[in-house]
Amino acid sequence: MINYQKIFQEIHEELQGVEREGHVADYIPELAQIDPDHFGVYLTMVDGSEYGLAEGQKRFSIQSIAKVFSFVLAYSRVKSDIWARMDVEPAGTSFNSLVQLEYDKGIPRNPFINAGGIVVCDILISELKDAKSAVLNFVKEISGVTDITFNTKVAQSEKMTGFRNYALVNLMKSFGNIKNEIDQVMDLYFSICSLEMSCQELTKAFLFLANNGVIPYSGKRILSPSRTKRTNAVMQTCGFYDEAGQFTFKVGLPGKSGVGGGIVAIHPEKYAIAVWSPRLNKKGNSHLGMLFLEAFTTKTKSSIF
Numbered sequence: 001m002i003n004y005q006k007i008f009q010e011i012h013e014e015l016q017g018v019e020r021e022g023h024v025a026d027y028i029p030e031l032a033q034i035d036p037d038h039f040g041v042y043l044t045m046v047d048g049s050e051y052g053l054a055e056g057q058k059r060f061s062i063q064s065i066a067k068v069f070s071f072v073l074a075y076s077r078v079k080s081d082i083w084a085r086m087d088v089e090p091a092g093t094s095f096n097s098l099v100q101l102e103y104d105k106g107i108p109r110n111p112f113i114n115a116g117g118i119v120v121c122d123i124l125i126s127e128l129k130d131a132k133s134a135v136l137n138f139v140k141e142i143s144g145v146t147d148i149t150f151n152t153k154v155a156q157s158e159k160m161t162g163f164r165n166y167a168l169v170n171l172m173k174s175f176g177n178i179k180n181e182i183d184q185v186m187d188l189y190f191s192i193c194s195l196e197m198s199c200q201e202l203t204k205a206f207l208f209l210a211n212n213g214v215i216p217y218s219g220k221r222i223l224s225p226s227r228t229k230r231t232n233a234v235m236q237t238c239g240f241y242d243e244a245g246q247f248t249f250k251v252g253l254p255g256k257s258g259v260g261g262g263i264v265a266i267h268p269e270k271y272a273i274a275v276w277s278p279r280l281n282k283k284g285n286s287h288l289g290m291l292f293l294e295a296f297t298t299k300t301k302s303s304i305f
């Protein structure tokens with residue numbers, strides 16, 4: 001029997017001596033004010049047991065991690081073929097790059113880069129009555145946490161400064177891959193990015209992906225086993241910006257990171273783990289978060305590889 005709590009403590013102590021590299025995501029004014037030394041981690045097993053350390057229950061801005069929620073909602077509920085609107089290939093460029101998108105004629109490389117997340121929002125608006133409430137209710141349903149909210153200040157802060165995201169959506173609109181009004185699409189996109197959740201809540205929300213598509217605590221199926229496999233595959237190859245190769249190499253789990261400094265990863269049939277440390281490396285992933293997860297899968301021998 002693995003003593004996860006002890007392993008958490010061991011890794012935490014080992015990382016105390018590691019240099020605090022990286023910077024918080026200061027291109028979003030509201031996020032620039034975050035104390036870079038926050039740290040939290042949480043593990044929820046498919047069997048229901050839970051382990052946490054430090055600020056594992058403190059909420060933070062989950063940013064791009066939310067792209068998994070909006071994507072799964074679209075993948076599970078909409079009738080149109082979402083793969084006609086986006087691909088499943090790693091980006092090979094930064095998360096908000098325009099270069100590749102021009103080359104690919106407005107078709108995002110995958111649903112987890114910004115362009116892909118924006119197209120998912122466009123699809124949700126076309127297919128659902130109230131897409132914003134639908135995403136929020138979906139996150140509440142899969143996590144079992146009823147008081148999760150958008151942070152309107154963070155969303156507003158991005159609306160005022162998200163020039164590159166507006167460039168992406170305009171470019172895609174010029175290629176015919178955005179069907180709705182740009183402001184409506186971006187309002188949904190920035191709202192989704194502004195969701196605040198703790199590591200504990202994130203592990204609960206992601207647990208169905210470790211459980212063949214079924215929420216363990218309610219028994220409700222969210223995705224078929226085949227779609228669960230595919231979602232995990234896209235997280236593995238595209239969930240960590242232009243660093244999915246390194247993450248696979250060092251940690252070896254499917255997951256998703258966000259510029260708020262959070263990372264969630266799952267081990268099929270075993271667990272969901274989330275870590276939060278706001279200092280980001282050059283690729284936009286949490287520096288300490290990656291080191292923590294690397295040590296975790298090494299010590300517990302629980303990489304999927």
Ligand code: GLU
Pocket residue numbers: 062063064065095096114158165193257258259260
């Ligand atoms: N809201 C952020 C943006 O659009 C999300 C980036 C991220 O977490 O990857 O720039």
